[in-house]
Amino acid sequence: MEVDHPTSKMRCLSFLSFFVAITVLARVQAAPLQIPDLTQCEIASASAAAGTPLTLYFNCCLPIPSTPMVDFSFDKYQTVQEHIRRPAHTASEEYIAKINKAYKLMKALPDTDGRSFKAQANLHCSFCNGGYPQKGISGNIPVQVHFSWLFLPWHRWYLYFHERILGSLIGDPSFSLVYWNWDDQVSGGNKIPEMFTRVNTSIYDEKRNPNVQPPVVVPLAATTAYNQSESIVTNKNLNNMYQSIVTASTATLFMGGAFRAGTDLSNSTVINAPLGGGIENGVHNGIHYYTGDPRQELLQNMGNFATASRDPIFYAHHSNVDRLWNVWRFDMPDGERFDHTDPDFLNAEFVFYDENGQLVRVLAKDALDSQKLGIYYKKATSDDLWINYDPPAKTNVSAVPAAIASGVPYVGESPLNGTINIGTNFSAIVKRPIEEKPSKSLEVLARPQPRTAQSIWAHSTLFLLQERTETLWPL
Numbered sequence: 001m002e003v004d005h006p007t008s009k010m011r012c013l014s015f016l017s018f019f020v021a022i023t024v025l026a027r028v029q030a031a032p033l034q035i036p037d038l039t040q041c042e043i044a045s046a047s048a049a050a051g052t053p054l055t056l057y058f059n060c061c062l063p064i065p066s067t068p069m070v071d072f073s074f075d076k077y078q079t080v081q082e083h084i085r086r087p088a089h090t091a092s093e094e095y096i097a098k099i100n101k102a103y104k105l106m107k108a109l110p111d112t113d114g115r116s117f118k119a120q121a122n123l124h125c126s127f128c129n130g131g132y133p134q135k136g137i138s139g140n141i142p143v144q145v146h147f148s149w150l151f152l153p154w155h156r157w158y159l160y161f162h163e164r165i166l167g168s169l170i171g172d173p174s175f176s177l178v179y180w181n182w183d184d185q186v187s188g189g190n191k192i193p194e195m196f197t198r199v200n201t202s203i204y205d206e207k208r209n210p211n212v213q214p215p216v217v218v219p220l221a222a223t224t225a226y227n228q229s230e231s232i233v234t235n236k237n238l239n240n241m242y243q244s245i246v247t248a249s250t251a252t253l254f255m256g257g258a259f260r261a262g263t264d265l266s267n268s269t270v271i272n273a274p275l276g277g278g279i280e281n282g283v284h285n286g287i288h289y290y291t292g293d294p295r296q297e298l299l300q301n302m303g304n305f306a307t308a309s310r311d312p313i314f315y316a317h318h319s320n321v322d323r324l325w326n327v328w329r330f331d332m333p334d335g336e337r338f339d340h341t342d343p344d345f346l347n348a349e350f351v352f353y354d355e356n357g358q359l360v361r362v363l364a365k366d367a368l369d370s371q372k373l374g375i376y377y378k379k380a381t382s383d384d385l386w387i388n389y390d391p392p393a394k395t396n397v398s399a400v401p402a403a404i405a406s407g408v409p410y411v412g413e414s415p416l417n418g419t420i421n422i423g424t425n426f427s428a429i430v431k432r433p434i435e436e437k438p439s440k441s442l443e444v445l446a447r448p449q450p451r452t453a454q455s456i457w458a459h460s461t462l463f464l465l466q467e468r469t470e471t472l473w474p475l
Contacts, residue, residue, distance in 0.1 A: 244282030
């Protein structure tokens with residue numbers, strides 16, 4: 001059995017890609033997110049990010065057990081057996097029967113039980129769609145676990161406890177979720193897994209996009225039409241994987257920007273999420289968009305954060321997102337990468353139900369090592385195809401003259417014109433640093449962060465002033 005264990009790999013990147021960090025003054029408290037008061041539940045809402053205005057409302061209030069909340073510890077939640085998550089499209093009939101039984105039992109639990117399927121789905125709805133105001137701050141600012149550095153650790157914890165509940169219901173401590181290997185453009189993982197298409201089973205959801213049912217390849221970006229040839233879609237999928245993960249070389253670019261107590265992301269959407277990381281804003285959102293049913297309002301179920309977790313395929317989707325976090329950390333061409341180390345990230349608090357229906361307080365920092373939680377992933381050999389993808393250059397000559405002709409501004413040295421007002425989504429011309437640097441390497445341009453400001457990172461294209469200049473692909 002081959003299990004993907006972290007190893008460092010040192011390779012050179014075969015591309016030039018640049019991102020600039022734009023510092024935006026934002027007065028927020030320097031403190032980690034706290035668990036909200038669960039007695040202060042509010043009606044959650046979801047609105048259309050574009051097109052005809054539409055807002056739907058949901059009661060996603062969580063059941064509150066009579067027993068007090070407990071704190072997570074690795075001693076208290078010891079891993080009895082390893083949980084090895086495998087690709088969904090390779091699942092055996094024995095496993096498919098087991099997971100259907102587990103979800104059938106979960107759906108049979110009363111809604112007042114935190115282990116029930118409804119309560120599990122409401123965890124996502126309540127903390128993604130304004131169900132609870134933040135604790136310990138002034139004003140009514142909702143908790144939001146999307147669009148920032150909270151995204152990956154919160155969902156890892158979510159899957160961790162969800163998996164434990166399913167295993168407990170069928171009496172199998174080794175029960176593991178599967179991952180929907182949608183980045184696999186080689187062996188069929190890029191289609192909706194057959195196990196989730198069987199009607200009248202507990203993991204089937206009728207609210208899915210009929211246009212991307214097998215054998216249609218699911219696109220990884222909303223800009224990719226599913227009615228194109230399979231070769232075109234798969235090639236674009238490889239490029240989208242490359243742009244969302246490989247080029248996102250820092251924790252902020254990949255995981256997302258700082259969410260501290262008092263951060264208000266009420267105006268962020270899947271279309272405009274300046275604090276969102278490459279994995280979330282990119283291929284993660286693409287799968288939600290294309291799996292949701294266009295016949296339903298706001299693409300329910302998967303196409304809407306308030307209802308996405310009502311579809312069991314959601315958990316397989318996010319298992320792959322979680323797996324790719326490990327791939328980003330340890331398997332990139334430039335070697336090992338690193339998570340955020342900011343105390344406000346490490347000490348962010350979340351709450352979930354365990355396999356006994358007990359509310360458990362957890363910290364983001366305890367989710368950074370998936371193997372410490374007993375979670376392993378069956379290695380996907382198809383990863384190398386998108387990791388080593390070579391995006392085609394749009395031109396084989398310098399892009400600078402065309403950029404100048406189209407009015408792209410030039411960013412010179414400070415204080416002459418080192419600061420120019422060009423917004424948060426832009427292209428700019430930047431001169432290379434004087435220091436020598438190998439031509440085939442990744443650089444990240446960052447402006448120093450003022451002590452009184454919160455850094456908001458914008459993914460942006462820069463044209464490099466040197467002999468070998470290519471038009472670059474923005475995220």
